Amino acid sequence: MKREKSEKLFIEAEKYIPGGVNSPVRAFKSVDMPPVFVDRGKGARIYDVDGNEYTDYICSWGPLILGHASPVYYEGIQEALAKGTTFGAPTAVEVEIAKLITEAYPSMEMVRMVSSGTEATMSALRVARGYTGRNKIIKFEGCYHGHSDGLLVKSGSGTLTFGVPTSSGVTPGTAQDTLVAVYNDLDSVKALFAQNPGEIAAVIVEPVAGNMGVVAPDINFMKGLRQITEDQGTVLIFDEVITGFRLAYGGAQAVLDIKPDMTTLGKIIGGGMPVGAFGGRRDIMETVAPLGGVYQAGTLSGNPIAMKMGLNTLTYLRDHPEVYQGLEEKAKLLEAGFRENIKKTGVKAQVVRFKGMTCLFFTDQPVDSYAAVMTSDTGAYTKYFKAMLDAGNFLPPSQFEAIFISAAHTKEDIEKTIADNYQALQQLV
């Protein structure tokens, strides 16, 4: 596959934008090639600037649950644009989306809209600190919660890919309030509570880890987290920026049947626009300004165009529960096909699937922890990624990311990808 226009654009982009991209994983650095510049998308497909067609398994890293350019997102958008794009004053659509989100997530009695997942998690932590009057937080190794200072400690996603466990520019003072525990290991959490009695404001966790590849939660671990945080007066925050409205309409908390104190959302709730949200128990959320003393604000927060696209998406998902059944069926198909190919080719690899979230790891170890994830052969992933790209599959350009599918993907798309996966694995033998 030729990608000359992409290559040229990248050379130009590198002159003006750090690394040529506006978010690090897009640079394709970990797969050792220049990035693909996208021209357009439709349904499950994207088309690059050279005219190549791919089945997209990134889906903008999760937001596009209905695929690219679905008319659902755009319903009423022309009219909304004609009325004006931002007012800095409240609009009716903000009330509508807040109502819908709180109905879908009963643990979120109140919700505040922001413009990204990073803002959502950063703000939720400030609220948890304000509410408890404590300073420290616990996060898990390999979990990513956006790029705010205190959360860039042993985070996942791009920071794993680049082998930078902690970003430079984060002060030791900030990092020292972030305690890091081991995902799926309750004893590591208990030890931190024992060492920091009465000091931990919040535990923040991805209820299904999606930023070290996919690691499924041990249900006893998650229930244990709920119990310890309740006993210790610590705020349990489920970061559902990926899992919210993806695993199920009610997110991971509905699937796991665990009620966190606070939840952060992003990605899908914006229908492809920059949106995040944080919310939770009323008594906690009442500490947020202007009701309480925890300051949080945003010029474009609750932007009416973004809210309308989000509302369109969430309303569709509420009214079409079959979307979730379809996502899971397609993920199961992918899982079974990949497993069969691994067996046939003898490549050392594992498939992890949780509901509609899937990941292929190049390791011979069962993947149930960050330690197991880190045994993956990233060189093998790079070769695999390139073979899959040339066969027309747009996979995440990193071993440590989830495969995202959408309602627009068909069984035939998945079957073709399974056939391509076989060929790509053969090349690794």
Ligand SMILES: Cc1ncc(COP(=O)(O)O)c(C=O)c1O
């Ligand atoms: C679980 C989780 N939390 C937070 C974020 C940050 O969201 P954003 O990139 O919108 O700032 C991400 C981004 O991938 C995420 O996966």
